[in-house]
Amino acid sequence: xxxxxPLQLHWDPSFIRAEVIDRAxxxxxxxxxxxxxxxxxxxxxxGASGGLEQAIRVESSPGLAGATVSIAPxxxxxxxxxxxxxxGFQHLFVxxxxxxxxxxxxxxxxxxxxxxxxxxxxxRKWSIHLxxxxxxxxxxxxxxxxxxxxxxxxxxxxxxxxDATRDWPDEAKFRWNIEVTYPLRRWMANRPASLRNELIRxxxxxxxxxxxxxxxxxxxxYSIDELAWGLRYAQQLxxxxxxxxxxxxxxxx
Numbered sequence: 001x002x003x004x005x006p007l008q009l010h011w012d013p014s015f016i017r018a019e020v021i022d023r024a025x026x027x028x029x030x031x032x033x034x035x036x037x038x039x040x041x042x043x044x045x046x047g048a049s050g051g052l053e054q055a056i057r058v059e060s061s062p063g064l065a066g067a068t069v070s071i072a073p074x075x076x077x078x079x080x081x082x083x084x085x086x087x088g089f090q091h092l093f094v095x096x097x098x099x100x101x102x103x104x105x106x107x108x109x110x111x112x113x114x115x116x117x118x119x120x121x122x123x124r125k126w127s128i129h130l131x132x133x134x135x136x137x138x139x140x141x142x143x144x145x146x147x148x149x150x151x152x153x154x155x156x157x158x159x160x161x162x163d164a165t166r167d168w169p170d171e172a173k174f175r176w177n178i179e180v181t182y183p184l185r186r187w188m189a190n191r192p193a194s195l196r197n198e199l200i201r202x203x204x205x206x207x208x209x210x211x212x213x214x215x216x217x218x219x220x221x222y223s224i225d226e227l228a229w230g231l232r233y234a235q236q237l238x239x240x241x242x243x244x245x246x247x248x249x250x251x252x253x
Contacts, residue, residue, distance in 0.1 A: 031109035034064035067109030133177035
């Protein structure tokens with residue numbers, strides 16, 4: 001039998017962070033013993049004029065606290081300026097560019113003014129969807145009866161929070177995703193009709209979403225019959241209450 005050599009993994013966040021910065025840096029400016037690195041990053045914000053602005057991440061080394069970094073287009077009119085902290089990241093913003101555009105980055109520190117060109121390129125836009133739910137780990141985090149009881153109380157709380165925020169602006173209203181139907185089925189069997197009807201009303205209004213599967217399963221262990229069985233309760237809810245169930249969670253397995 002061959003000898004087994006233990007596998008050793010070393011995680012050094014400072015090394016990883018330094019490597020990322022080195023690879024991303026577009027320009028570096030030095031004043032005395034201090035140094036500023038700047039890189040265009042795929043980060044946007046809404047500008048005051050209604051358009052988007054994109055970010056240049058500025059990292060400063062110790063010794064430049066109080067110094068400033070500014071950015072300007074080719075005509076020299078300053079767009080943005082930041083006062084550097086002792087150490088860490090800050091951001092400058094320029095109007096979104098549609099093609100590679102050269103700006104001038106300027107460091108003012110210790111009585112010096114050092115400038116260098118920085119190329120800002122169009123950045124890819126990413127949409128991030130936040131799915132508010134609680135994962136159903138049946139028996140891992142607590143004994144099974146406690147896990148189930150906790151998830152039933154989560155549904156009680158979700159209904160209360162949807163109701164409490166119903167008059168808030170739409171983007172601030174509470175929304176909840178019921179990951180799997182197993183705890184929902186137990187909840188529907190143990191709550192009064194008034195509460196069950198309120199949950200269905202909130203589901204129909206789009207405040208609460210029901211995932212179609214009873215729990216997450218190892219996909220290689222599912223047979224077609226088991227999958228069909230698992231979806232029966234979701235179909236029962238559709239038939240009985242007319243709710244729309246169009247998605248399912250398959251997570252953590």
